Amino acid sequence: MNEGYIPILFMLALATAFCVVVVILSRLVGKRQDSSEKLMAYECGNIPTGNARQRFPIKFYIIAMLFIVFDIEAMFLYPWAVIYKSLKLFGLIEMVLFVGILLIGFIYIWKKGALEWGSRNI
Amino acid sequence: MEQQLFWLWGGIAVISAVMMILKRNPVHSALCLVVVFVSLALLYVLLGAEFLAAVQVIVYAGAIMVLFLFVIMLLNLETEVRSQGLSRVAFKACSLAGTGLLLLLLLGGGAVKALRAMAPEQVSGVPGNTQAVAELLFTKYLLPFEVTSILLLAAIVGALVLAGKRD
Amino acid sequence: MSLLAIGIALAKAVIVFVCLLLCVAYSTWLERKVLGHMQVRCGPLRVGWYGLLQPIADGIKLFFKEDIVVSGANKFLYILSPMIVMIAACASIAVVPFGDYIDVFGQKIYLRVADVDIGVLYIFALSSLSVYGITLAGWSSNSKYALLGGLRASAQMISYELATGLSIIGVLMHAGSLRPTDIVAGQDIWYIVKQPIGFLIFVICAFAECNRSPFDLPEAENELVPGFHVEYSSMKFALFFMAEYAHMIVVSALAATLFLGGWRGPVLPGIVWFMLKVFAMMFFFIWIRATYPRFRYDQLMKFGWKVLFPVALLNIVVTGIGMVIWG
Numbered sequence: 001m002n003e004g005y006i007p008i009l010f011m012l013a014l015a016t017a018f019c020v021v022v023v024i025l026s027r028l029v030g031k032r033q034d035s036s037e038k039l040m041a042y043e044c045g046n047i048p049t050g051n052a053r054q055r056f057p058i059k060f061y062i063i064a065m066l067f068i069v070f071d072i073e074a075m076f077l078y079p080w081a082v083i084y085k086s087l088k089l090f091g092l093i094e095m096v097l098f099v100g101i102l103l104i105g106f107i108y109i110w111k112k113g114a115l116e117w118g119s120r121n122i
Numbered sequence: 123m124e125q126q127l128f129w130l131w132g133g134i135a136v137i138s139a140v141m142m143i144l145k146r147n148p149v150h151s152a153l154c155l156v157v158v159f160v161s162l163a164l165l166y167v168l169l170g171a172e173f174l175a176a177v178q179v180i181v182y183a184g185a186i187m188v189l190f191l192f193v194i195m196l197l198n199l200e201t202e203v204r205s206q207g208l209s210r211v212a213f214k215a216c217s218l219a220g221t222g223l224l225l226l227l228l229l230g231g232g233a234v235k236a237l238r239a240m241a242p243e244q245v246s247g248v249p250g251n252t253q254a255v256a257e258l259l260f261t262k263y264l265l266p267f268e269v270t271s272i273l274l275l276a277a278i279v280g281a282l283v284l285a286g287k288r289d
Numbered sequence: 290m291s292l293l294a295i296g297i298a299l300a301k302a303v304i305v306f307v308c309l310l311l312c313v314a315y316s317t318w319l320e321r322k323v324l325g326h327m328q329v330r331c332g333p334l335r336v337g338w339y340g341l342l343q344p345i346a347d348g349i350k351l352f353f354k355e356d357i358v359v360s361g362a363n364k365f366l367y368i369l370s371p372m373i374v375m376i377a378a379c380a381s382i383a384v385v386p387f388g389d390y391i392d393v394f395g396q397k398i399y400l401r402v403a404d405v406d407i408g409v410l411y412i413f414a415l416s417s418l419s420v421y422g423i424t425l426a427g428w429s430s431n432s433k434y435a436l437l438g439g440l441r442a443s444a445q446m447i448s449y450e451l452a453t454g455l456s457i458i459g460v461l462m463h464a465g466s467l468r469p470t471d472i473v474a475g476q477d478i479w480y481i482v483k484q485p486i487g488f489l490i491f492v493i494c495a496f497a498e499c500n501r502s503p504f505d506l507p508e509a510e511n512e513l514v515p516g517f518h519v520e521y522s523s524m525k526f527a528l529f530f531m532a533e534y535a536h537m538i539v540v541s542a543l544a545a546t547l548f549l550g551g552w553r554g555p556v557l558p559g560i561v562w563f564m565l566k567v568f569a570m571m572f573f574f575i576w577i578r579a580t581y582p583r584f585r586y587d588q589l590m591k592f593g594w595k596v597l598f599p600v601a602l603l604n605i606v607v608t609g610i611g612m613v614i615w616g
Contacts, residue, residue: 005167006295007403008383008411010302015379018306019372019528026524027356039360041432042519048432060444063590065281067447068184069274070598074454075177076267077605078410079256081461084612087260092609094264099602101271105278106599114282115594117587149366149428156421163414173467176410183417184447190424251406252467 062114073102128168135161136224143220152190156183173252293396301402302383309382313534314344320534320575327579348527356523361431370429371521371528373422377415378535384408385542386470388552388559400552400560401470408469409461412543413454416498419536420446423517426529430520438516441506441586448593449497449504455601456490459483459608460547473551481548486604488548490597492573495540497593499533502578506586541570 041048076098084091109115135158142154159182166175259267318333318340325332333340358364385408388400405411420443427439460480464472472480481488497504508516518529545551545566552559584592 003294004403004405005172007298007302008380008405010299011306011383011402012376012380014302014306015376016372018310018379019375022524022528023368023372026352026354026527030353030356030523032355034357036360039357041359041361041430042434042514043432044514060440062281062285063444064184064447065285066278066594067451068181069277069281070451071184071447071454072181072274073271074451074458075181076259076270077455077458078461078467079173079252079259081458081605082252082465082467083256083260084462084609085465089613091260092606092613094260094268095609096606097268098271099606101268101275102278103602105275109278109282110595112282115591117590147363149363149425153366153421153425156418160418172405172407173410176407176414179414180410180417183414183421190421 059117066109066114069105070102073099124168128165131161131164131168135165136228139224140217140220143217149190152186156186159183159186171251173255297396297398298402301398305382305387305402306379309379309535309538310531312538313531314348316534316538316571317347317530318344319571320578323572323575324579327576351524351527354523356525357520359430359432359520362520363429363431366425366429367520368525370422370426371518371525371532373425374419374532375422375528375535377419377422378532378539381412381415381539382535382542384411384469385539385546386473386551387563404468404470407467409457409467409472409543409547412539413450416536417447417450419532420450422532426521427517430517432520434514434519435517438508438513438519441513442500442517445500445504445506445589445593446498448590449494449597452490452593452597452601453494453498455598455605456487456494457547458601458605459487462605462608462612469546469551473546473553476550476553479548479550484548484604484608486600487608488544490601490604491544491548493597495544496574496577497589499536499540499574501533501537501574503581503584504589505583506589537571537574538567541567541574544570 043049077095080087080091080095087094138154138157138161142151142158145151145154159178163175163178166172166178321343322332322340333343336342336346358367383402384405386399386401386404390397390399392398423446424439424443427435427437427442430436460472461467463480463483464475466472466475496502500506500508506513506516508518513519518526521529542563545563549566550562551566552563554562554565557565
C-alpha cells in the first residue's frame with residue numbers, strides 16, 4: 001500500500017473515536033428523565049398522527065438515478081482532465097463526442113420535464 | 123502490514139456482505155452494501171489502485187443512495203418488513219447460495235491474485251495512478267470509452283421511461 | 290514506514306484534528322458575531338471578553354443536556370448518522386496542504402496530514418458518504434419533518450455534488466493532477482483568474498452542499514422545523530452542528546487550495562496566508578447568510594440542473610478549446 005494513506009487512517013480513526021466518546025460521555029453525563037410525551041416525535045405539539053415513514057414522490061428517485069449517470073460521466077472527466085495537457089486536440093474531440101452523446105440524454109430529460117418540480121410533471 | 127490490512131478489510135467486506143443478505147430490514151441491507159463497497163475501495167487502495175478506490179466510493183455510494191431512496195419511497199417499511207419477510211426455507215436457501223457465491227468469489231480472488239503476482243507493475247512508470255488509468259483509457263481503450271456514453275444514454279432514457287409510467 | 294514517520298504522522302493528525310475542532314467552535318462564535326454586527330446587534334458579549342468563551346460554554350451546556358432517543362426511532366441508525374456526518378466532515382481536512390514545510394530539529398515536516406495522489410477525489414468521496422448520514426438521520430428519527438428534511442437534503446446534495454465535481458475539472462486540466470500539493474504548486478497565477486466561472490459554480494455549490502443559506506432548505510425552520518435533525522438533542526445534535534461548520538471549513542480550505550493559490554503568497558509565511566484565505570471564505574459564507582433569503586425548493590433543483598450543470602460543462606469545453614489554442 002502507498003504509505004501516504006496511513007495518516008488518513010489515523011485521521012479517520014481519530015474522528016471516529018472522538019464521535020463515539022462524545023456521544024457516550026454525553027449519555028452518561030446528561031441527566032435523563034424519560035417520559036412517553038417527551039419521547040414522542042415532534043409534530044408542533046400535537047400528538048403524532050399516522051406513520052412517519054410514508055411513501056414519497058418518485059421525483060427524488062429520478063433525480064438520484066440521473067445523478068448516478070452524470071456522476072459516472074464526471075468520473076470519466078477526472079482522468080481526462082489530468083492528462084489533457086498531453087492529449088490536446090485529440091482529447092478535446094473525444095471528450096466532446098462523449099459529452100455530446102450524454103447531452104442528448106440531458107436534453108431528453110429536460111424536454112420530458114423530469115427536471116421540473118411542479119406537481120403536474122411525472 | 124499489508125497482509126493484516128488485507129485480511130481486516132477483506133473480512134469486513136465478507137461479513138457485511140453476508141449481513142446484507144441476512145438482514146431483514148432493507149435499509150440495513152442497503153447500509154451493509156455500503157460497507158462492502160467501502161471496504162472494497164480500501165482493498166483497491168491496498169493494491170495501489172487509488173483512483174479506482176475513489177471512483178468505487180463515489181459512484182457506488184451514489185448508486186446505493188438510489189437503492190435506499192427506492193426502499194424508502196416504494197416500500198412502506200414498518201408493515202412490509204414484518205408481514206412479508208422471506209419464508210424460512212427461501213431464507214436459508216438464499217443464505218446458502220450467498221455463502222457459496224462468496225466462496226467462489228474468494229477462490230476467484232485468489233486466482234486473480236496469482237495472476238497479479240505474475241504480472242509486473244505495469245503502471246509504475248507514470249507519475250500517478252490517475253494518469254496511468256487515463257493514459258490507457260483515452261488512447262488504447264478509446265472505443266470502449268466512447269461506447270460507454272451510449273450505454274449511459276440508454277440508462278438515462280431507461281430511467282425516465284421506467285419511472286415515468288403513469289397508472 | 291519508520292517509527293519516527295508514524296509518530297510524526299500521528300502527531301500531525303492529532304494537532305490538525307484539535308485545531309479543526311477549535312476552528313469549528315470559533316466559527317460558531319464568528320458567525321454569531323458577524324451576523325450580529327450586520328444586523329446592528331452585538332452578538333455574544335457576556336461570556337468571556339467580547340464573548341470569546343461563548344463556544345466553550347455552549348459545548349459544556351450541550352454536554353449536560355438530556356440525551357433523547359425518540360420513540361419509534363431505529364436506534365442504531367439514529368445514533369450512527371450524526372457520527373457519519375461528523376467523521377466525513379473532519380476526515381476530509383486530511384488532504385489539504387496548510388503550508389510548505391517547517392524544520393523541526395533538522396526534520397522536514399510538511400504541513401499537511403497526508404499527501405495522496407487522489408486528494409481531491411478523496412474529499413468528494415467522503416462528502417458523498419456524508420449524504421448518508423443526513424438521509425439516515427431523517428429516516429431513522431421516525432418523524433415526518435425529519436424524513437422530509439432528509440430527503441430534501443439528499444436530493445439537493447447529490448444534485449449540487451455533480452456541479453461541484455464538474456466545476457473543478459477546469460482547474461484539474463490546468464494543474465494536470467488530482468494531488469492538492471501539485472495543484473497549489475501550479476498556481477503561479479491563481480486559478481481563479483483562469484477559471485472564474487469554475488470558481489463561481491464551485492462556491493455556489495459549496496453553499497448548497499453545506500446546506501447553508503440561501504440553500505438551507507433541509508433545515509428550513511419555518512416550514513420543516515429544523516429538518517433532518519429535529520429529533521436530536523445533546524451531543525448528537527452538537528455533532529450535526531459541528532459537522533456543518535467543519536464542512537464549511539473544509540470547503541473553504543478546498544476553495545483556497547484549488548482556486549486561491551493555497552498557502553502561497555508573498556512575505557507572510559504560508560500557513561498565515563492559508564488561514565487568511567480560509568477566513569475570507571468563511572466570512573463570505575456568513576455574509577451571504579446575512580444577505581440573501583432562502584430559495585424555494587423547485588427553484589433550487591431547477592437552478593442546479595438547468596443552470597449550474599450545463600454551465601459547468603460549457604466551462605470545461607471552453608477551457609479545453611482555450612488550452613488547445615493557447616497551449
